[in-house]
Amino acid sequence: MIQEAKKIWMDGKMVGWKDANVHVLTHTLHYGVGVFEGIRCYRGVKGSAIFRLKEHVDRLFTGTHICQIEIPFSREEITRAIIDTIKVNGLEECYIRPLVYLGYGAMGIFPRDNPVKVSIATWPWGAYLGEEGLKNGIRVKVSSYTRHHVNISMTKAKVCGNYVNSQLAKREVIASGFDEALLLDTEGYISEGSGENIFTVRNGIIKTTPLTSILEGITRDSVIRIAGDEGIKVVEERFTRDELYISDEAFFTGTAAEITPIKEVDHRMIGPGKPGPVTKRLQSIFFDIVNGKIDRYSHWLTYL
Ligand code: PPE
Numbered sequence: 001m002i003q004e005a006k007k008i009w010m011d012g013k014m015v016g017w018k019d020a021n022v023h024v025l026t027h028t029l030h031y032g033v034g035v036f037e038g039i040r041c042y043r044g045v046k047g048s049a050i051f052r053l054k055e056h057v058d059r060l061f062t063g064t065h066i067c068q069i070e071i072p073f074s075r076e077e078i079t080r081a082i083i084d085t086i087k088v089n090g091l092e093e094c095y096i097r098p099l100v101y102l103g104y105g106a107m108g109i110f111p112r113d114n115p116v117k118v119s120i121a122t123w124p125w126g127a128y129l130g131e132e133g134l135k136n137g138i139r140v141k142v143s144s145y146t147r148h149h150v151n152i153s154m155t156k157a158k159v160c161g162n163y164v165n166s167q168l169a170k171r172e173v174i175a176s177g178f179d180e181a182l183l184l185d186t187e188g189y190i191s192e193g194s195g196e197n198i199f200t201v202r203n204g205i206i207k208t209t210p211l212t213s214i215l216e217g218i219t220r221d222s223v224i225r226i227a228g229d230e231g232i233k234v235v236e237e238r239f240t241r242d243e244l245y246i247s248d249e250a251f252f253t254g255t256a257a258e259i260t261p262i263k264e265v266d267h268r269m270i271g272p273g274k275p276g277p278v279t280k281r282l283q284s285i286f287f288d289i290v291n292g293k294i295d296r297y298s299h300w301l302t303y304l
Pocket of ligand 1 (some may be wrong): 037038039166192193194195196197214215216217218219220253254255256257
């Protein structure tokens with residue numbers, strides 16, 4: 001169960017957690033065209049700070065641009081509202097969920113001039129794939145469901161409806177006893193997890209899928225930059241599931257999942273079946289950055 005906070009920001013007002021309701025004929029509830037974000041705020045050594053807030057707000061706006069939804073607030077107003085929501089809830093560390101959705105008005109798939117609604121919720125959210133997974137790695141299975149085709153779903157936008165595919169995949173692999181689903185693209189190459197981007201390490205080279213048919217993960221971008229700064233080569237190139245099977249290391253990245261090591265894929269151990277040195281090094285730098293311990297990356301943090 002979600003851990004409740006006090007208030008949720010809805011269309012410019014702070015509303016009590018239990019009163020943050022919508023009409024059952026809310027357009028997005030039926031048809032899935034809405035755009036959301038997932039952001040984390042960390043309690044670091046210099047106080048609470050939001051990780052890469054600008055990039056997340058930008059992606060909310062580019063996502064709605066793709067969906068032809070006009071947010072009735074500016075980027076500055078949304079940024080301010082995110083900070084205010086964390087503060088009003090007195091949270092030092094939390095997950096932040098902005099959502100832009102189409103409200104009550106016309107029914108039918110063409111939403112006409114239904115109002116564009118915005119909400120921002122915050123709640124404490126621990127390790128997405130479990131503390132144990134974060135530390136020792138998770139068990140992953142390639143799903144029988146294929147990831148979005150680039151001309152069917154718009155993967156550069158974090159569209160609510162895109163997550164039907166993620167949920168089908170996740171339910172399938174959980175039922176088989178795995179921790180997370182990995183999806184292949186329409187041509188059979190690795191694309192991404194149900195809510196994460198993926199990286200492999202082989203012979204000291206890091207590889208991740210190109211941006212063609214995946215969400216442009218902000219954690220993915222952070223890892224590429226950190227690796228570059230550490231002098232580790234990163235290649236953005238398509239790869240197959242058998243290349244993943246024989247990689248030395250693999251890990252998922254995401255705001256919720258952070259950097260989660262993968263210890264097994266389809267019953268095959270990855271490397272020795274525990275987090276490898278590159279994964280551990282990147283994970284440790286990442287957590288130092290989000291916790292405000294490395295000045296070089298302080299521009300990625302917005303202090304409350
Ligand atoms: N791919 C998908 C499909 C995805 O949903 C996410 C984030 C990512 C990649 C990584 O993107 P980024 O967070 O910018 O590094 N998934 C969000 C939702 C998870 C959920 O269960 O809800 C998240 O991590 O917040």
